[in-house]
Amino acid sequence: MKVLCLGGAGRICRESILDLVQYSSFEKITVADFNEEEGRKVVEWLNDPRVDFVKINVLDHEDTVNKMKGYDIVMDGTTITLNGLSTACIAEAGCHGINLNGFGAEDESDEVFRRNGKTCVPGFGMTPGVTQMMAMHAANQLDTVDSVRVSHGAFRPIAFSRSITETTTYEYAPHLPGRVVYENGEFVQVPPFARPREIQLPEPYGKTVQYIIPHAETKTLAKALADKQVRLIEVRGTWPAKNMQLVRAMYDWGIMRNDKITVNGAEIGILDCIGEYLFHSKEGQETELYGYSLHVEVIGTKDGKKVQHVLYHTHPASDGSVPGWEKLRAYTRNVGIPMAIATELIAKGRVKGTGVLIPEEAFNPAEIFAELEKRGIHMHEEVTQLGAENESMSVIL
8 A cells, every 4th residue: 555645744743644554564665745855854754765855836737646646545634725736636646535624625625535435534634534433432322412512722832833823723713604603503603702611621621611612523523423412512622821812912903904014015914914923933932831631521312311421632741751742742632643543444345435425434433443543542421311410431442
C-alpha cells in the first residue's frame, strides 16, 4: 500500500505521518507539500526508508492529479480553503481520500469518487472525527436520543501556523452560514459567542465556558441519528482563555469583519494584518497550557428510562514527562493521530461504501478507541440514570 501525505510539512500532518511510520503497514509514505524545504526536513526527521518527498501545488490541478496517481490513498492535511481543490484532485486521480476539516466542499467530488469505486471521509481528526465516534458509542446504547452536546478545548497558541490562524478567523466570522445548531428537525444559524455553556473538562484543564462553533458534527450527527429521533445537537469549543479574550475583543470591535484599510498606500484586511503580527510574535506562538480535551454529552432513553452518557478523553501530559508529547506536540499529536488511524483503515478496505462518507458511516467507534489507546489516548465514559436518585457509573473504554 502507498500513501501520499498532502500538506505533509505542516505541524499537524507531520504528526500523522509519524504515526504512519510507527504503526502502519504502508510500504511507501510520501510527504507532499509546496514548501520543499520544510517537506524535506520532515523526511529527514522521520528517517525511514519508506518515506520520500514530492513537491505539489494543489492550485495546479493537472500536475497534482498526475502526481497522486498510483497511490492507494491521499491523507490530506491542507487548510479549509484548499480542501475543495485538493479533494477534486484526489477524486480524479482515483485514490481514496481523507482530511481533517470536513466543512462540506468535498461533497462536490462525491460522484467522481463513486465512479472510481473509492472512498473519501472528510473531517477526521479529534474534532470533527473522534467526537462523532464518542457520540455514536453513546447513542448506540440508547433507544432514542434527545440531545447531543459536543464540546472541546483546543489548548494551543493562537497563531503557531497560518492555517491555525485561518481556522480561528473562520470559526468566528460574523455572518458565517455554517455556524448552526440542530433543533427539532431544523438547522438554526447563530452568531459568534452564542449559547455559552460551562463545560467541566478533566484536569489540568478544568471548567471552561464554551460557545457554539461551526463544525461538521452538527450536520453529520443529525444524519446519523435521524432514526433515534434526535431533537438537539450543539457543538461548542474553546481555546486558551487569552485567545478567547482576544477573539471576543476583535469581534466586539468589528475587526472580525476583516474590513479593508490602507497602510502606506497598500490595502490590507485589518484581521489579516493582526493575524500576520500574531504569526510573528512571541504571544502568538506560545501559551501556558498545551493539549486537547474532548467532552461529549448524550441524553436519551433506554428501556423507558432517561439516561445521560458523558464521554471525555485523556492523553499524555505536555510537561515533558512523556517523550514526544512536549508542549505543542500534546496538541498536534492529538489532532494528527486520528487521521493516521483512519487513513490505514480506509486503505486496508475496512470502510465499506464509496463516495464521500461521513465518519459515522465509515468507522466503528470501538475500533477507533482501541487504536487510540495503543498511542496513550484513553476514552472515559460516565453513565447516569436521570431521575430522583441519579445513579452513576464510570468506565474506561
